[in-house]
Amino acid sequence: MISVKNVLVLLAVAFTAYLAARGLSWTGPVAQPLVVVIALVFYLATTWLCIFWEPASTRSTPQTGAAGAGAAAASAGADGDPKALAEGIRGPVPLPAIAQVLALACAVIVPSAISVAVGAASRTEPFATWYLGGIGALMTIVMVRRRPWTAWTGIVALTVASMVWMGPLNALALGLVGSIVWVTCAQLLVFSMDRAARDTSRLTRLQRAASGWQTSQVVRQRERRVQVQKALAVAGPVLTRTVAHAGRLTDADRLEARIAEGKLRDEMRGPRLLDDAVRAELERARRRGANVTVLDEGGLDGVDEEQLGVIRAQLADALRSAASDRLYIRTSPDERVAVTVVGRSPSVGGPSDEDSVDLWLEIPHPGRA
Incomplete structure (x- = not known):
């Protein structure tokens, strides 16, 4: 050669x-x-x-x-x-x-x-x-x-x-x-x-860094476009009705607006916790009047899609049987616990008393329990 x-x-x-x-x-x-x-x-x-x-x-x-x-x-x-x-x-x-x-x-x-x-x-x-x-x-x-x-x-x-x-x-x-x-x-x-x-x-490292930054910006722009599209899909009908009725909404319209707001918060704060089953149970809980908070604070980093599917299925089951007035769903920093679900409702003693915890569920990481 x-x-x-x-x-x-x-x-x-x-x-x-x-x-x-x-x-x-x-x-x-x-x-x-x-x-x-x-x-x-x-x-x-x-x-x-x-x-x-x-x-x-x-x-x-x-x-x-x-x-x-x-x-x-x-x-x-x-x-x-x-x-x-x-x-x-x-x-x-x-x-x-x-x-x-x-x-x-x-x-x-x-x-x-x-x-x-x-x-x-x-x-x-x-x-x-x-x-x-x-x-x-x-x-x-x-x-x-x-x-x-x-x-x-x-x-x-x-x-x-x-x-x-x-x-x-x-x-x-x-x-x-x-x-x-x-x-x-x-x-x-x-x-x-x-x-x-x-x-x-040195130039190669700078080029890689620039390419990585550009790629991250493209990914972020794509994510923003996806989020905007989801927001329009969720809030668009509500906003259209609000404009059409000059802000005079019925109780049903106000409920739909609250549900739309909740959906948008869920998509921004805890997208990795969501699938179709979880979204449906969250909407069902809000329609019965529950106040739901979903937070993903990084506890699911490194979890693959298969494990996420198991966690989401358990979360959907927990929400399906929940009857609490307030539901708090957040990821856990614990190595064994993936998601914590807490439900609170007014105690029997009256409104002056603090809400009592009537639901406490820890969903473990698959294979770590």
Whole structure:
């Protein structure tokens, strides 16, 4: 499967292989060719390990890939293209400690090994100075893998070794400056990508919050429209008759107005307690003259529709047998009790006495009683 990550990995491998291949293009005598070959193999193995190696704990996590980011770093060093690191915005994962040690060992050993192996007369030849760009590319990969201290330590080691073996001016002129610039650009790119990732995450949270607020407003508007429609359905006929009779209502009209008012209060104060059976029993109680109060104060939060159906059925049965003059129906904060129904009526002693409680019913939560 061709992807940006795979392309960047291929570019990184090809770029580092090209730098190493320069070390085999001997145009002069080489005192110890075997040492050169061993140094090249060690460099390539370490570099490709830093490109491909991800901790086992992160392989199952969806990532754009540390390898792709490392490859981007190597290739970005050559052409300065910041898009090469764009895939690392959700990665890359930090380089494991063993790979860091190998990278530092490579930065320390390879320059000296190559300089000794080619001999003093060939230390400024292209086949002997390839390590300036090679170690720079390796440290760029290490930087992208979020190990800045290791990367800069490797650059310091490269600087010291190259200046010792070929002199400060030759080292700076033959590629040391470019390696330092690569690592610096890689650090700036990683910082910029991390900042972009943070900004993206922040904008995503703000967008979700805005979407949630907008959704809640839409839901509230829908609920208000539903409530207005219910209010019109209940109170519309009463208001129409009131207007038609210029406010002169009969006793039957006044009763219908009180019942309509009660229905509207029920829908606003306790909608989760209501179904058709409960509404019918509440209307029946009001028509016989009872004063009914329904309050849902949050005691039914988290109760599913099936449990609500059981609670409503028990409430309708309780209202069907109630004969109290005042009925108080409210949800309960108790963990076991869902709804409390209290009925009060005037005591036999006379109107001066307090109403007596003639109904007390606690409807339990289904499955919690």
